[in-house]
Amino acid sequence: MKIKLKYLFVYLLFALFYFTSCQEEITDIENPNDQETIISNSNLAILLSRTTANFGAADDILDGASCFSVELPVTVEVSDITMIIETPSDLQQLENLYNESSMDDDFLDFIFPITIVFSDYSQIVIENEDELQDFVSDCETEDADAIACVDIVYPISFSVFNADFNLIDTIVIESDEALHGFLDNLEDDENVVVVSLNFPVNLQYSNGDSIEVNSNEELADAIELAGDDCSIDDCSEASLVSSLEACPWEITTYSSLPEFIGMDLVFYSDNTFAFYQDGNTYNFVSYWSLITTENGLYLNLETDFEDFNGEWHVVECANAILQLTKEGQTMVINQECEDDLGCSLTDISSILQECPWDFSNGSGNFETNQMIFNANGDVQISEGMAASAIGGSWDLSVTDAGVWLTFAELTAFQESLHGDWLIVECDTDRIVLHKDDQTLVLEQNCNTDLFSCFENTQLIACGIDGFATFNLTEANTECGPDLAIYGIYYYESESDLQSNINRIYTPESYSNMYNPTVIYAAIINIYDEAIVHMFTIDLIVENCNYFACFESVDAVLELCDEGTDGLYEFDLSIAFADCTPTADLVTYHETLADADSGSNIIVNPASYSVADVSSTIYARVEIENQVDIFPIQLNVMTCNAGNCSEADVDGILIACEWNITSYNGSDNLSHYNFHFEYNSGIVVIYTDSITIDATWSTSQTSDGVIIDFSNVTGPNIQAVNGSWLVVECTANQLILHNVNDSSLEIVLDNNCE
Known part of the structure; x- marks a missing residue:
């Protein structure tokens, strides 16, 4: 007998020792927290090991042993017919053949040698039937507690640290076998490496559902949720009703009438069902119901389709497959869901x-x-x-x-x-x-006319007294054929179009004369002036409030008094930053009279200095030749270190961009910039190469102001997720301590320049 064991991670262990010895390659980084670290023999490590173990029960139709599987491809003989089993689909066909026949459990013979694979992916070459039966006899029935109802979506990656929490490598895992071996090599020894899983991680359940997890706790809960309940596996009436109505079902086996194979059955909640073949339905109403008897569960089909009509005995419900029998006929249907x-x-x-x-x-x-x-x-x-x-x-x-x-x-x-x-x-x-x-x-139907996409359409604009300026070329912007020798031209009347006279020569800035107005457009061959396609554009002017955005903003700018007794510098341009892109012109003035007349404009609003601790500036906004004026309140606050209010912290954060100059004394996260958006609850975290849209919020507690970060993804920076207490607070710097672990500290410095 030949025994062959796979040692999958010799390279990994060699790499760890190599990187540990090369101190110039080590990257300092913060300590990974409990939501990231994978510890040998922990609950999560055990769950991951069970999830990635080789599932020996998947091919029990071949070997009748759940603690190991047979490595594919394998050649078998069934009733003197030689078959090569290469894929899980071939296994299903083999099982269907067994279910349809009167064969006993010994209905196939292997062509030896074969290789069997255990739950830890170790392999043994089997030379004959006696050797195989020895292993079958020794096989335990619990299948090594493998979890087969959920799969990890690869690739995933781990950050590897040495005992001083220095990042020494990132390991990418591509398969169950690789992850199972990786976990087996984890040692629960404080003198060796620490491994941290990089989130997010995606899981796929056997019923088609998927989930994204972002911490060790979420990952463990998601795996435990899968349990052993992969699909309908108990043939109970309630379970079967839910499964029948969940998705369409395809006929994969019909013993007496193979022409029915490929037909779809759809079971509706009103107890009707329909037959579909190649997308066409058979036009008669059919009914279904379930009947529980002493002999088991029956699916009753009432239909004019005589071959299907009657009570079908449900003999198997597993893995989204139903096997049904009726008067010597066998029908197998497979659930066809989103996947x-x-x-x-x-x-x-x-x-x-x-x-x-x-x-x-x-x-x-x-x-x-x-x-x-x-x-x-x-x-x-x-x-x-x-x-x-x-x-x-x-x-x-x-x-x-x-x-x-x-x-x-x-x-x-x-x-x-x-x-x-x-x-x-x-x-x-x-x-x-x-x-x-x-x-x-x-x-x-892609064989359509080149210009059929250009259809009658309309453009709507804001205006005064029914008049506005339109860009006619914005009509039918979704149409994008290569016009090549063709041009699009616009006319104020159909007669002008037909005669090809009085073209509108500035279609990008056309002012209407009536409301509504109809514009006639033609696609014309520029060489022979032939009209090849025509369509119309309805111009509609609506009375609009150009200043709605400005009116919705409570424009208050606040700075902390740092005790300099000098001038205080404000950036006036951020007061209406979300609205100014829609304006034609925005100027800033120290008095309302100056704003009304448009005089004495503040030359550099991005660095406006004032001595008063409370003052008002006026923004003059011009849109489409209309003018309105909006006040901006400037406040200078007393911001004692560690004693800022929630409003103080909010104002400080949105005033500038920030970065982490220190995380537990390390500057390895200083390349991450933070932009706290006003009122949206979004914080944009970015570097030169990545951008993360996360969320932030603040709250006032008896201990002080709490800043909450969530949905922060990406290697290493995910450590900022959670609740942080503001322990020191100035306009230029915030020092935060983790609410759950006060030893974790973040120092944020502004980057106003």
């Missing part, structure tokens, strides 16, 4: 916008219609190449049931198309959707 689509929500969004789509619900109502999905969320339904007569909106969303396409605000076909449609099949040129007992099939 079976082969398209993500992003994929579907991109596919929908590529080309127009022909569509049908099997009734023949839409044979000449096409759908066009625009990036702005509009959907147009046209007949042939004619201009769109039907409009509405479209949206994609994801639930536990799968990906949904929603049609809303339709101007026609509301009864046929309006509502939420579950996507049950997705290819690059074909999408099948279900809603209740309806089916909608979309087929991509």
Whole structure:
């Protein structure tokens, strides 16, 4: 007998000792906290080891032993037929063959030698049946407590530290086998390396659900939540009802009528069900119910489709597969949920916008219609190449049931198309959707006219007394064919267009004469002046409040009095920073009279100095030849160290950008810059190469002001997540201590320059 063990991490251990010896390569970094460190024999390490263990029960149809698996590919003989088993799909076909036959448990023979793989991925070569049976006899039935209901989405990475908490390496893990071996080599010894898992980490449950975790605690909870309940595995009536209604089911085996293989069954909550084949439904109403008897559970199908009609005995419910028997017939159906689509929500969004789509619900109502999905969320339904007569909106969303396409605000076909449609099949040129007992099939039609995308549209602008300036070239911006020898021209009347006279020569700044106004547009061959396509643009002027953004801002700027008794410098431009990009001109004045007249402008508002501890400045805002004035209150506060109020801290943080000059005495995080956004609760954390959108908030407690950081992702910087007490506070520097571990300290310095 040949024994072969895989030592997967010789390189890793060598690398650790190598980096430990090369002090010039060591990077100092803060101590990893308990939410990141992986400790040998801890609950999390054990859970990860169980999750990544080789799952020997997956191929019990081959070896009948759950504590090891047979390495694929393997050759077997079944009833004098030689088969090569290469994939898990081949195992399922082998199991279906066994279930459909009257064979006993010894229905296959191996072609030796074979290799068996244990839960720790160690391997042994087996030379004959006797050797195999020795291991089968010794096999324990608990399958080494493997957790098979959840998988880790790779790659993941670990930061490796030496005993002084210096970062010496980052290890990338690509597979269960690699992670299992990595965990086996962890030693619970304070003199050796410390390993920290880099979050976020994604997990995929066997029922199709997925989850993102951001700490050790969340990871352990998510794995424990999976437990052993992978799918419907008990054939209880309640479990089966939920599973039948959750997703469509595909017939993978029908013993007497193989032509039914590939047909889909959809079970609705009103106890009706439908047959679908190649996206087409059979037009008769069918009913389903479950019946519990002394002999077990039966799926009762009432349908005009005679071959399906009757009571089907449920003989197996496991791993999203149902095996049913009736009067000598066997039918196996597989659950087809979101994971079976082969398209993500992003994929579907991109596919929908590529080309127009022909569509049908099997009734023949839409044979000449096409759908066009625009990036702005509009959907147009046209007949042939004619201009769109039907409009509405479209949206994609994801639930536990799968990906949904929603049609809303339709101007026609509301009864046929309006509502939420579950996507049950997705290819690059074909999408099948279900809603209740309806089916909608979309087929991509990219062979459309080059200019059909340019359709009748409208532009809406803010104006005064019904007049405004429009950029006509913004109409149909979603259309992007290579016009090459063609140009787009605009006219004030249809007769001018037909005669190709009186073109609008400044379409980027056209002022309307009426409200509304119709502009006529033509795509013209620039060589022979032939008109190849025409469309209209409706110009609509609405009375708008240009200054709504400015009116919504409580413009108060605050600085801390540092005891200099001198001038206080404010940056006036940040008072309305979110609004000023929409203005044509913003100037700042010391008096209201100066602001009214536009005189005595403050020359450098970004560094305005004032001696008073309380004063008012006036911002004069001009938009579309309209003027309004808004006050800015300037306050100088007493900010004693460690005694700032919540309002003080908020004002200090949003006044400038900040960076971490020290984390537990280390400057390794000083390249991270913090921009605290006003009123949004967003803090943008960035370096030269990465940007993180995290969240922040403050609260006042009896101990002082608390700053909370959350959703901070990325290597090392995730350590700032949590609650921090402000222990020292000035306009230029904040010193924070972790609420749960006061030994952890952050020093933030402003970067106003």
